[in-house]
C-alpha cells in the first residue's frame with residue numbers, strides 16, 4: 442500500500458510507470474502473506490517490483506512503449522518475471538522505456554519521457570533519467586518500487602543507473618533467459634536489475650537468472666548465490682584501467698571520478714594495472730550496424746496481423762504499410778532503415794560483415810586482458826551526467842545521442858558482464874557512475890568490487 446500510494450503521489454510528475462497493476466499487486470501481496478504465515482517465504486517474498494514494459498506479463502499491459510503494440514496483453518509470462526514471482530516478489534506495474542529499447546534518454550517512448558527525480562542544484566529543469574530503461578531507473582531512484590527489471594542491449598541498464606544514482610548490472614550474455622522479452626538485437630540483449638544498492642542487485646540477479654530450454658542462447662550453468670560474494674575483500678584482485686576510455690571532450694570531473702575509483706580500490710588492496718583495448722574506438726560504429734541489422738529483422742513481425750495495432754488499407758500490403766507507418770516512432774523507423782540497408786545484397790560485405798569482424802576483435806581485446814590475469818576492468822559508466830529533456834543538440838543529431846553509449850556498448854559486443862555503481866556527484870550535484878567489466882560468468886567479482894566502491 443505504501444508503494445501504491447507513492448506511485449499515485451509521484452507518477453504524474455515522473456511518468457515512470459505506464460501501467461499500474463494495483464489489484465494484481467494486492468492479490469500477490471496477500472498470497473505472499475499466506476506463504477509467510479505457512480513458513481514458506483521465498484527469496485524475494487513480498488518485495489514490490491516494477492517491470493520494464495519490454496517483459497511479457499500475462500494479462501497485463503506489455504507494449505514495449507510502442508504504439509504498434511497498443512492493447513497487447515500477452516497470454517504468457519517472460520521467464521525472468523516468472524522467476525521473480527516464483528521467489529515471492531510482487532508486481533506493481535509496467536515501467537516506461539524508449540520504444541523497443543531504442544534510445545538513451547527515454548524520450549523515444551510512445552508514452553512520453555520519464556523524468557529523472559534528480560535536478561541540478563538550484564534548477565527547476567527536468568532531466569532525462571537515461572535510457573532505454575529510464576522508467577526503471579526513475580522508479581527505483583524515487584522509491585516507487587524496491588527494485589526494477591531492465592534490459593541492456595548497448596547500455597540501457599548501466600547508463601540510466603549512472604544518471605539516477607542507482608546500481609545496474611548487465612549480466613553475461615546467456616545468464617538470463619530472453620524468452621518473453623520483446624527482441625531488439627537478439628545477440629546483444631540481456632536482462633538485469635536496477636536497484637538502490639549492490640546487495641539488492643545481487644539478490645535480484647540470483648532470482649532473475651536461470652537455465653531455460655525456451656531460449657537456446659541461455660547457458661546451462663548453475664546460478665550462484667550472488668549475495669554470498671559481498672563482503673569478500675578485493676585484496677590481490679587485478680583491476681585493469683584501459684587508456685582508450687579517456688575520450689576527447691570528456692569532462693574533467695569524469696576523469697577525476699575515475700581516479701577516485703582507482704584510489705578506493707587501491708586502498709582496499711587491489712592491484713591496479715594499465716591495459717590496452719585498442720579496438721574500443723570501433724565499438725560504437727560497429728554496434729550501430731549490428732544492432733539495427735538485428736532490429737530490422739526482429740521488428741518484421743509487427744505487421745498488423747499478429748499483435749496490437751492494425752490500420753486498414755485497400756489490400757494486405759497497404760495494411761502492412763499503414764500499420765507500420767503509424768505504429769512505429771521515428772527512431773525505430775531510422776533503425777529499420779539502417780538495418781535493412783546494411784543487410785542488403787550490395788552492402789552486406791561492406792557494412793554488416795565488417796562490423797561482425799570488428800566485434801570479434803573487440804572480444805579478443807578483452808580476452809587478452811583477462812588472459813594476462815586481469816580480474817575486472819574499471820571505466821567511467823557514461824561520458825556525462827544526466828542532460829535536460831529536449832536537449833536540442835541531441836534532438837537534431839541522432840549520432841550525438843548515440844555517443845552516450847561509448848563506454849557501454851563494448852561490453853554487449855563482447856557478451857561480458859558489466860555493472861554501473863554510483864560513485865559521486867558532479868559540479869551540479871548530479872550522480873555519476875563507474876563501470877566494472879568482468880570475465881564471462883564472473884558477476885561475483887563485479888558485485889564484490891562494486892560493493893567496495895558504493
Ligand code: GLN
Pocket residue numbers: 542543544545572573592593594595596597598625732846
Ligand atoms: N542506447 C542504445 C541504443 O539506442 C542502447 C539501447 C539498449 O541498451 N537497449 O541502441
